[in-house]
Amino acid sequence: MQKTRHQIRQHVRQQRRALCKQQQRRLSQDLPQQFQYHPKLQQAKHVALYLAHDGELCTLPLIEWFWAQGIKTYLPVLDPYNEGQLLFLHYHADSPMLKNKFGIDEPCRQQNTAIEAHDLDIIFTPLVAFDQSGNRLGMGGGFYDRTLAPWFEHKTGPYPIGLAHDLQCLPQLPTESWDVPLPEVITPTKIWQWK
Numbered sequence: 766m767q768k769t770r771h772q773i774r775q776h777v778r779q780q781r782r783a784l785c786k787q788q789q790r791r792l793s794q795d796l797p798q799q800f801q802y803h804p805k806l807q808q809a810k811h812v813a814l815y816l817a818h819d820g821e822l823c824t825l826p827l828i829e830w831f832w833a834q835g836i837k838t839y840l841p842v843l844d845p846y847n848e849g850q851l852l853f854l855h856y857h858a859d860s861p862m863l864k865n866k867f868g869i870d871e872p873c874r875q876q877n878t879a880i881e882a883h884d885l886d887i888i889f890t891p892l893v894a895f896d897q898s899g900n901r902l903g904m905g906g907g908f909y910d911r912t913l914a915p916w917f918e919h920k921t922g923p924y925p926i927g928l929a930h931d932l933q934c935l936p937q938l939p940t941e942s943w944d945v946p947l948p949e950v951i952t953p954t955k956i957w958q959w960k
């Protein structure tokens with residue numbers, strides 16, 4: 766029998782949480798090298814990432830490399846006024862941080878105005894699982910599906926790139942009408958691209 770989205774989330778989340786600290790560090794450390802010649806990065810000035818939670822692929826080496834290149838980095842913040850929507854706030858070495866309701870660190874909204882999502886060049890998206898056609902399954906809040914809906918419709922605005930461990934790749938995911946498939950997913954060993 767096919768697994769439900771809920772069962773897939775539980776299984777993959779458990780698997781990625783089982784990676785130990787050393788494995789997590791090793792798997793994320795070569796990401797900057799993997800990215801440095803990426804065509805979408807050559808003109809990029811503003812990129813959104815996430816801070817790893819629940820065993821997600823760590824983004825800290827990438828974030829520090831972006832800082833060294835003078836590329837501004839932004840993190841998702843749950844929009845307190847629009848249920849289910851994300852804001853993207855500037856994140857730098859001295860950003861004051863606060864935990865959101867899921868226990869994930871977010872930049873404080875005081876003295877930090879959100880960038881308009883369409884002014885971002887790239888959105889690196891977290892995900893729970895992806896499949897060999899680029900379908901993406903997230904944590905279940907629909908946050909990134911909402912954020913990426915304009916890109917999916919018009920193919921303009923920030924370019925989405927998924928970041929994941931190799932073990933998050935499954936042959937085929939069950940999909941829903943609102944799911945936004947990704948054009949690209951980067952894992953520690955491979956760059957997956959779909960037309």
Ligand SMILES: Nc1nc2c(c(=O)[nH]1)N(C=O)[C@@H](CNc1ccc(C(=O)N[C@@H](CCC(=O)O)C(=O)O)cc1)CN2
Pocket residue numbers: 815816817818821841842843851866867869891892903904905906907908909
């Ligand atoms: N690192 C990271 N940041 C992110 C996301 C993400 O997937 N990863 N998000 C991507 O959308 C948004 C947050 N979405 C999330 C949705 C659910 C849970 C979560 O842990 N849910 C619990 C139930 C918690 C509860 O309801 O109290 C669970 O499923 O165990 C976490 C983040 C914005 N920031």
Ligand SMILES: Nc1ncnc2c1ncn2[C@@H]1O[C@H](COP(=O)(O)OP(=O)(O)OP(=O)(O)O)[C@@H](O)[C@H]1O
Pocket residue numbers: 891892901902903904905906907908909910911914941943944
């Ligand atoms: N573009 C959208 N507009 C309105 N509601 C949406 C949209 N996309 C998704 N949703 C709603 O969000 C809920 C969760 O969707 P889903 O389970 O696919 O989230 P997810 O992709 O796992 O999470 P995320 O995108 O936050 O990583 C669904 O009930 C869905 O109806």
